[in-house]
Every structure is written in structure tokens, then in C-alpha cells.
Amino acid sequence: MATATATRKFATRNDLASDVRESMVGLLNQHLADTFDLGSQIKQAHWNVKGPQFYQLHTLFDSLADSVEDYVDLIAERATALGGTAMGTARMAASNSRLPEYPLDAVSGMQHVAALVERFANLAKTTRAAIETAASAGDTSTSDLFTEVSRGLDKHLWFLESHLAAEAGK
Numbered sequence: 001m002a003t004a005t006a007t008r009k010f011a012t013r014n015d016l017a018s019d020v021r022e023s024m025v026g027l028l029n030q031h032l033a034d035t036f037d038l039g040s041q042i043k044q045a046h047w048n049v050k051g052p053q054f055y056q057l058h059t060l061f062d063s064l065a066d067s068v069e070d071y072v073d074l075i076a077e078r079a080t081a082l083g084g085t086a087m088g089t090a091r092m093a094a095s096n097s098r099l100p101e102y103p104l105d106a107v108s109g110m111q112h113v114a115a116l117v118e119r120f121a122n123l124a125k126t127t128r129a130a131i132e133t134a135a136s137a138g139d140t141s142t143s144d145l146f147t148e149v150s151r152g153l154d155k156h157l158w159f160l161e162s163h164l165a166a167e168a169g170k
């Protein structure tokens with residue numbers, strides 16, 4: 001994970017202390033990697049899902065990917081606003097992401113939904129923790145950003161889990 005934190009810094013008139021900004025840039029770059037990775041994995045599901053619910057899930061996955069890609073942009077731009085460097089290429093995301101790789105054996109709609117539920121839950125958990133990490137460091141704006149992302153991820157998780165609950169008759 002060293003590359004996620006050891007990024008070039010730039011001078012800024014932002015009044016947050018430099019050590020706070022540095023730690024926030026590291027936190028943001030970790031989430032940039034994780035969130036970018038999730039966005040690409042949702043697209044993987046969007047392209048490869050098959051079965052009777054194909055079109056509904058193909059369309060849902062695309063709308064989830066759009067939202068997650070918006071979060072990637074918010075996170076990256078917060079890192080640069082704090083004087084950091086956004087670590088935003090696919091290779092950087094791949095080497096720094098904490099998410100598991102997407103399962104190549106997923107074919108049916110519910111296999112893709114289950115794979116995405118696991119990954120959204122994973123990212124929703126670390127994003128919720130980041131709200132507190134940023135607030136404790138004194139950066140309430142980064143905390144607010146993570147709050148926005150967290151609220152969206154929770155909603156997306158609900159959208160996905162609702163498919164599994166219906167199938168199980170729960």
C-alpha cells in the first residue's frame with residue numbers, strides 16, 4: 001500500500017495542517033483505488049450478466065457504475081484539493097485496491113448480484129470507517145465527502161440485496 005500514501009505534495013493555502021492533509025490524501029487515495037476498482041467490477045457485471053433478468057440487471061449495473069464513478073471523481077479531486085496527487089490510473093487502482101478480484105465464473109444474474117453485494121458491503125464498511133477517521137483527524141469536509149459516498153453505497157447495497165431477498169422468499 002506504500003504507493004497509496006507516498007505521493008507528491010503541492011503547496012496550498014488550504015488552512016488544514018499539513019500532517020492532516022497528508023494523512024487525508026493517503027486515506028483518499030486508498031478509497032480512490034478501492035472505489036475505482038469497484039466501478040470497473042460493476043462494469044464487468046454489466047457486460048457479462050446473462051439470464052432472464054438480463055436487461056433489468058444490465059441497466060441497473062450501469063446506473064450503479066455511473067454513481068460509483070462519480071464518487072471516484074469526488075474522492076480524487078478532494079485528494080488534489082488538499083495538495084496531494086491523485087493515484088488514479090487503472091494500474092494504481094489494481095495494485096492498491098483492497099477488494100477481491102471479480103469472479104470469472106459468475107454468469108447468471110444472481111451470481112453477479114451476489115458478487116457485487118459482497119464488494120459493495122466491503123467498500124461500504126471501509127467508507128463508513130473513513131467518515132470517522134477523517135472527522136477524528138479534524139477534516140470535516142473529507143468526513144462529509146465520505147458520508148455522502150457511504151449513503152450512496154448503502155442505497156446501492158439495498159438495491160442489490162433486494163434481488164437476493166426476493167429469490168430466497170425472505
Ligand SMILES: [Fe+2]
Pocket residue numbers: 046062
Ligand atoms: Fe454499456
